[in-house]
Amino acid sequence: MNDMTPDRETRSANLKGLGCSRKRVEDARFTQGKGNYVDDIKLPGMLHGDFVRSPYAHARVVSINKDAALALPGVVAVLTAEDLAPLNLHWMPTLAGDKQMVLADGKVLFQGQEVAFVVAKDRYVAADAVELVEVEYEELPVIVDPFEALKTDVVLREDLAGQTHGAHGPRKHHNHIFTWEQGDETTTNQVLENADVVAEETMYYHRTHPCPLETCGSVASMDKVNGKLTLWGTFQAPHVVRTVASLLSGIEEHNIRVVSPDIGGGFGNKVGVYPGYVCSIVASIVTGVPVKWVEDRMENLMSTAFARDYWMTGKIAATKEGKITGLHCHVTADHGGFDACADPTKFPAGFMNICTGSYDIPVAYLAVDGVYTNKAPGGVSYRCSFRVTEAVYFIERMIEVLAIELNMDAAELRRINFIKKEQFPYQSALGWEYDSGDYHTAWDKALKAVDYEGLRREQAERVEAFKRGETRTLMGIGLSFFTEIVGAGPVKNCDILGMGMFDSCEIRIHPTGSAIARLGTISQGQGHATTFAQILASEIGLSADSITIEEGDTDTAPYGLGTYGSRSTPVAGAATAMAGRKIRAKAQMIAAYLLEVHDDDVEWDIDRFVVKGAPERFKTMKEIAYAAYNQAIPGIEPGLEAVSYYDPPNMTYPFGAYVCVMDIDVDTGVPEIRRFYALDDCGTRINPMIIEGQIHGGLTEALAVALGQEIAYDDLGNVKTGTLMDFFLPTAWEVPNYETDFTVTPSPHHPIGAKGVGESPHVGGVPCFSNAVQDAFRAFGNRHTNMPHDHWRIWQTANRLGLHD
Amino acid sequence: MIPAAFEYHRPTNMDDVIALLTKHGDDARVMAGGHSLIPMMKLRMAEIPHLIDLQDIGGLQDITIHGQRVTLGAMVTQHELINHAALTEVAPILRETALQIADPQVRYMGTVGGNVANGDPGNDMPGLMQCLDAQINLAGPNGARSVAARDYYEAAYMTAREDDEVLVSVSFDSPKSGYAYEKQKRKIGDYATAAAAVTLTKDGGTVASASIAMTNLSDVPVWSEGAGAALIGTRCDADALKAAVEAMLGDIDPTEDNRGPVAFKRHVAGVILKRAITRAWDRA
Numbered sequence A: 001m002n003d004m005t006p007d008r009e010t011r012s013a014n015l016k017g018l019g020c021s022r023k024r025v026e027d028a029r030f031t032q033g034k035g036n037y038v039d040d041i042k043l044p045g046m047l048h049g050d051f052v053r054s055p056y057a058h059a060r061v062v063s064i065n066k067d068a069a070l071a072l073p074g075v076v077a078v079l080t081a082e083d084l085a086p087l088n089l090h091w092m093p094t095l096a097g098d099k100q101m102v103l104a105d106g107k108v109l110f111q112g113q114e115v116a117f118v119v120a121k122d123r124y125v126a127a128d129a130v131e132l133v134e135v136e137y138e139e140l141p142v143i144v145d146p147f148e149a150l151k152t153d154v155v156l157r158e159d160l161a162g163q164t165h166g167a168h169g170p171r172k173h174h175n176h177i178f179t180w181e182q183g184d185e186t187t188t189n190q191v192l193e194n195a196d197v198v199a200e201e202t203m204y205y206h207r208t209h210p211c212p213l214e215t216c217g218s219v220a221s222m223d224k225v226n227g228k229l230t231l232w233g234t235f236q237a238p239h240v241v242r243t244v245a246s247l248l249s250g251i252e253e254h255n256i257r258v259v260s261p262d263i264g265g266g267f268g269n270k271v272g273v274y275p276g277y278v279c280s281i282v283a284s285i286v287t288g289v290p291v292k293w294v295e296d297r298m299e300n301l302m303s304t305a306f307a308r309d310y311w312m313t314g315k316i317a318a319t320k321e322g323k324i325t326g327l328h329c330h331v332t333a334d335h336g337g338f339d340a341c342a343d344p345t346k347f348p349a350g351f352m353n354i355c356t357g358s359y360d361i362p363v364a365y366l367a368v369d370g371v372y373t374n375k376a377p378g379g380v381s382y383r384c385s386f387r388v389t390e391a392v393y394f395i396e397r398m399i400e401v402l403a404i405e406l407n408m409d410a411a412e413l414r415r416i417n418f419i420k421k422e423q424f425p426y427q428s429a430l431g432w433e434y435d436s437g438d439y440h441t442a443w444d445k446a447l448k449a450v451d452y453e454g455l456r457r458e459q460a461e462r463v464e465a466f467k468r469g470e471t472r473t474l475m476g477i478g479l480s481f482f483t484e485i486v487g488a489g490p491v492k493n494c495d496i497l498g499m500g501m502f503d504s505c506e507i508r509i510h511p512t513g514s515a516i517a518r519l520g521t522i523s524q525g526q527g528h529a530t531t532f533a534q535i536l537a538s539e540i541g542l543s544a545d546s547i548t549i550e551e552g553d554t555d556t557a558p559y560g561l562g563t564y565g566s567r568s569t570p571v572a573g574a575a576t577a578m579a580g581r582k583i584r585a586k587a588q589m590i591a592a593y594l595l596e597v598h599d600d601d602v603e604w605d606i607d608r609f610v611v612k613g614a615p616e617r618f619k620t621m622k623e624i625a626y627a628a629y630n631q632a633i634p635g636i637e638p639g640l641e642a643v644s645y646y647d648p649p650n651m652t653y654p655f656g657a658y659v660c661v662m663d664i665d666v667d668t669g670v671p672e673i674r675r676f677y678a679l680d681d682c683g684t685r686i687n688p689m690i691i692e693g694q695i696h697g698g699l700t701e702a703l704a705v706a707l708g709q710e711i712a713y714d715d716l717g718n719v720k721t722g723t724l725m726d727f728f729l730p731t732a733w734e735v736p737n738y739e740t741d742f743t744v745t746p747s748p749h750h751p752i753g754a755k756g757v758g759e760s761p762h763v764g765g766v767p768c769f770s771n772a773v774q775d776a777f778r779a780f781g782n783r784h785t786n787m788p789h790d791h792w793r794i795w796q797t798a799n800r801l802g803l804h805d
Numbered sequence B: 001m002i003p004a005a006f007e008y009h010r011p012t013n014m015d016d017v018i019a020l021l022t023k024h025g026d027d028a029r030v031m032a033g034g035h036s037l038i039p040m041m042k043l044r045m046a047e048i049p050h051l052i053d054l055q056d057i058g059g060l061q062d063i064t065i066h067g068q069r070v071t072l073g074a075m076v077t078q079h080e081l082i083n084h085a086a087l088t089e090v091a092p093i094l095r096e097t098a099l100q101i102a103d104p105q106v107r108y109m110g111t112v113g114g115n116v117a118n119g120d121p122g123n124d125m126p127g128l129m130q131c132l133d134a135q136i137n138l139a140g141p142n143g144a145r146s147v148a149a150r151d152y153y154e155a156a157y158m159t160a161r162e163d164d165e166v167l168v169s170v171s172f173d174s175p176k177s178g179y180a181y182e183k184q185k186r187k188i189g190d191y192a193t194a195a196a197a198v199t200l201t202k203d204g205g206t207v208a209s210a211s212i213a214m215t216n217l218s219d220v221p222v223w224s225e226g227a228g229a230a231l232i233g234t235r236c237d238a239d240a241l242k243a244a245v246e247a248m249l250g251d252i253d254p255t256e257d258n259r260g261p262v263a264f265k266r267h268v269a270g271v272i273l274k275r276a277i278t279r280a281w282d283r284a
Helices: A008-015 A027-031 A067-071 A081-087 A123-132 A185-194 A238-249 A275-287 A297-303 A388-406 A410-417 A439-449 A452-467 A528-540 A568-595 A621-630 A688-707 A760-776 A791-800 B014-027 B037-042 B078-082 B085-090 B092-098 B104-109 B112-117 B125-131 B225-229 B238-251 B262-283
Strands: A047-053 A059-065 A075-079 A091-093 A099-101 A114-120 A134-139 A176-183 A197-208 A217-223 A228-233 A256-259 A291-294 A306-318 A324-336 A364-372 A378-380 A473-483 A503-509 A515-519 A547-551 A602-605 A608-611 A614-620 A641-646 A655-665 A671-681 A738-742 B007-009 B028-031 B050-053 B063-066 B069-073 B135-140 B143-148 B153-155 B166-173 B178-184 B194-203 B206-215
Touching: A047 A123, A047 A275, A047 A297, A059 A114, A067 A075, A067 A123, A075 A123, A075 A275, A091 A238, A114 A123, A114 A275, A176 A185, A185 A306, A185 A324, A185 A364, A197 A388, A217 A275, A228 A238, A228 A275, A238 A256, A238 A275, A275 A291, A306 A388, A324 A378, A324 A388, A388 A410, A388 A473, A388 A760, A410 A439, A410 A473, A439 A473, A439 A655, A439 A671, A439 A738, A452 A473, A473 A760, A503 A528, A503 A568, A515 A528, A515 A568, A528 A547, A528 A568, A568 A602, A568 A608, A568 A614, A568 A621, A568 A641, A608 A621, A614 A621, A655 A760, A671 A688, A671 A760, A688 A738, A688 A760, A791 B262, B014 B028, B014 B050, B014 B135, B014 B166, B028 B037, B063 B085, B069 B112, B078 B092, B078 B104, B078 B112, B085 B092, B092 B125, B092 B178, B092 B194, B112 B125, B112 B166, B125 B194, B125 B206, B178 B262, B194 B262, B206 B225, B206 B238, B206 B262, B225 B238, B238 B262
Parallel strands: A047 A291, A228 A256, A306 A378, A324 A364, A515 A547, A671 A738, B007 B050, B028 B050
Antiparallel strands: A047 A114, A059 A134, A075 A114, A091 A099, A176 A364, A197 A306, A217 A228, A217 A291, A306 A324, A473 A655, A503 A515, A503 A641, A602 A608, A608 A614, A655 A671, B063 B069, B069 B166, B135 B143, B135 B166, B178 B194, B194 B206
16 A cells, blocks of 8 residues: 555545535536526527417317418418328327327317417517417316216217227226226225224315426427437436337437436426427428427416326224224326326326325225316326325325324324334235335434424413413424335336336446446436436445536437436436446456456455455556556456446335424414424435435425415316416425434345435425324314315314304 | 517606607506516516606605605615615604515515506505505696595506606605504415504503504505594504404405405404504504
C-alpha cells in the first residue's frame, strides 16, 4: 500500500454511494431556470395545434363547419375524425383494452372531449381559429352517477352495441365495462355470517387529478426525406410510446425516435397516450413540418387522466377480542367515457387486491365493477402503484370502523392483527406474496415517538372541555399503517399492452474511469441522475460524481417500461446493480491478469480488487478501466460495458406507520395540522435526503387529496373545479412541518434490498389525514364521512352530529 | 389561456387616458396591476380590443397622509401598502387586510385601485372601503368627482364608475380605535368564504361607534348598518354579538359555490363577524 491511499472509510465516502445524502445533480439546472421541457422545444417552421373541445358532457355531433377557421390567415389545417378515419387514427386503443376517440366520432362523451384539432403557424392564431370552428351539437341525457349508469336505458358507448364481452370478461349492462373478482367469495360469506362482529361501511374515494406542474404536450417532427419521425413529449414511458406509435401509424419502430426531455412532474398523469399526441403526429405527417401541442391548465384538469373515483363497500369480520377473520370488498369504479385506466393488462382494477393491507386476514373476497359515465377517461395511479391508494384507504378506514364497532383502541386493533415478522414471505388471501416486513417494530416506534398514550389522554380531556363549553376545538389523532405493492413487475403476470414489465440498464465505462449509464426509466423529478449513480458507485467503485445517468431517448436508452408505480428503483435500480455486477465480473478478470494471479485470488474492496492476503497489491477500478481499453489481455475483449434486462422475481412491499395530530375548529370546519409523524420502511436506503424529499412531497399530495382536492362535476357533467382557484393545490402555507423516521427491512429478492419510496407517503398519508378528521368526531358518534374534508364538509359533519347551536 | 388580439396603449398622462376611453368606449379598459383583467382576457371571458396600461401615469402611486385623512393612489400595490410604516401607524386595518389578499407574488403587482374598481365581489378592499366610509375618486371627461364607497357597488362587476372614467384614488379618515379584518379562506390566494371588516370606538366602557362590512357574501360588498348599530352602547357581550350577527345575516345574500352551501356560508359569516368584533373590541 502506498502512502497516498486513503483509508477504507474515506475511499467509501468518496464514492458517494448507497446511503449518502448526496445533493441532487439535477437541481443546478432546475433552480436556475435551465431545464429543457417540451414547451421549450422550438424547431424551425414549427406549427402549433390547439383543440376545439366539447362544452357538453354527452351530445351528438351534428356537424362541424371549418370554413371560417380555415379562412383565418395563418391557419394550416383543421382536423376532424373524418380526416383521421382514412388513416384509422380517429380512434386509438387504450392501455385497458378499450378504445378511445382521438377526435369526436359522431358524439362526445365528456365535457372537454377533443372534437377538432386546429393547426396554425402561430399559437395565438390557433387559439383564435378554435373559436371560429362551428360545431353543432344535439344534447343527450347526461349520466354522471355510476349507479344510475348501470340502470339507465341511455347508452353511452354506442360503438360497443351488442358486445356482451369486453377486454376483461362479460358485461352485465350496456354501460358496464367489467367485473373483476379475486379471492374466495363462498368462504368469505360464511365467515361473515358466523362472525362475532361484522363492521360494514360504504365509502367514496372521490375523483381527483395528479395535476403535475407541467401539463401534457408533445412536439412531432416527421422528416419526409429520411422517413424518420421524432416525437418529444411528456411521457412517463417513452419506449412504450414508441411501440404504440409504430403500431398505430405503421411507421417501422426503428424510424421512430421518442424523447422525454425534462418532465415537470408526472404522478401518473403522463403514463397514458392522449389525443393531442396522436394529432400532433398526424399533423406533422400531413404537413411535413414539426407540430407542437401543449395543453393549458384547464385542459389538463378537464381532460387528461383523472385518478380514483371508487365507491367501496366493505364488510370486515372479527372475533370479540378483535382478531380479524374475514374481509369482503365491493367496488363500483367510475371510469368515465372510455376505459383508459393505466394498469397492467391482467389487472383491470390495478392492485386493488392488496386491500387486506398489513393484516393477517385468513379469507377475503374482492369484486370490482367498472362502469362508463359521462366523465373524462383515465383512472391512473396518482402517486401510487396501481389503485394501491384506494386499497389502503379502504382497509385503513375499515379498521377504524371496526375499532368503533368493537369499542377498541384503533392502534391496538392494528397491532393484534399485523402480519408477524416471522410470517414473511407472507401469502395474502387475495393472492400476493409479501416479501418482507417488521410491522410491530415500526408501529411501536411510531407510537412511542408521538407519545400515543399521552395524545389519547389529551384528546379525552379536550372532549370533556368541549362538552363543558370551554373550547370549540376538537382534537383528532389520525393513524395509518400501510403496505404498498410496488415494482411492477414480474413479466409472468405483469404486462402493458403485451409488453412485459421488466426494466433495463446499460453501462459504458470510459477509459479514464468515469462512466455513463442509460436506463429504460425516466425521471420526472425523482432524482434518478443522482440516485442511480449512487447504486452504481457502490457496485463498481467509481464515484457517483463520475457517472452520468441518461434516460428518455429511445434511440440511445435500452428498452424499458418507464417510471410510475414506484417501479424505477425496484426494477431499473435492480437492473443497474446487476449490470454493475457484470462490469465488476469482467474487471475482476482484468485485475487478476494485471496482478498476475488467478481470478479467484483477488477480492473486491470498495473501489478496487486486492490480492487476497496481500492488501498492498491491488488495482483500482480506474486502473482497470484504463487497462480494459489500452492493454491487450489474452482471452478478454477490449472495452468495459454491460447491459442488464431485469425481470423482477416479485413485487416489493414497502410499508410505514404514520400519525397525524389535528385540531379542528368545529364552528368554521377549519382543520389545523399540529403534528405529522411519518415512519417509512423502504428497505435499503439509497439517498436519505431524496427519500425525505419524496416523503414531504407525497405527504403534501396526500394532504391535498384528503382535505380538498377533487374533480367535481355538476348534474350536467360540467367540471366544477377546472382551475387552480378551485382545484386545491397546497402551497408552503398549507403544509405542516413533517417529522420523518425510518426502519430498514431490506427486500430479500432485490439485488440491493431496496423497495421504492416515492409513492408510499401518498398511499399512507391520505388515510392518515382522513382518519385524523374522522377521529376528532368519534366521541360524538361519527363513524365515517367521505373525503375530501374541506371546510364545509367538516362543518357539515359537526352540524350533523349536533355540535352547533 | 391565450388571449385574443388587442392594442396596447401606454399613455403618460391622464388626459390621454380619458381621450382613449372616450374614443374607444366599451372597447377600451384601463389596467393597473392586471391581476384581474389579464386572467379574464386569457380565459377569453373578457375581450378588450384596447388595453390602456396606467403604469406611466404620474401621481397614481402615492400614499398621502394629511392628519387623519389618508389617500391611496390607484396604482399603490398591496405590497407597498403592507410595508408603509406611516400608513400602518394611522390605519393598521389596511395592512391586516392586504396581508390576507392573494399571495406575495400577486401582492407585488396587485393594486388598491384595481381591487376597488373592478366590482369583483371576491375582492377584499371594497368591503374595507365601505367599512371605512371611503370616498372613491374618479377622473373623467367632465373632470373629477367622488363617490362614497357605500354607493359605488351596484352589482357584480357593475359600479357607479362610467366607462370613460378612471378610478384615480381612494380617501378615508383613519379609523380611530379598534379594528379587525377577519377572513376565512380555503387556502392562500383564495377569495373569502366569508370575511368581515370591523372598526369601532369605545367611550366610557361601551361602544360609541361601529362600522361593519362583509366580503364575498353577496354580489356586492355588504356594509351592514344594522350590525354596527347593534353594538352601540354595548360592551360587545354575547347578546350584543348575537344581535350584530342577526342584523348582518339580514343583509347578506350568499350563493352556493365550491366553498360550500348557503347554510354553511351564513354560519361561518356569523362566526367570522363575532371574531372580528371581539378582536376590534379588545384593541379599542
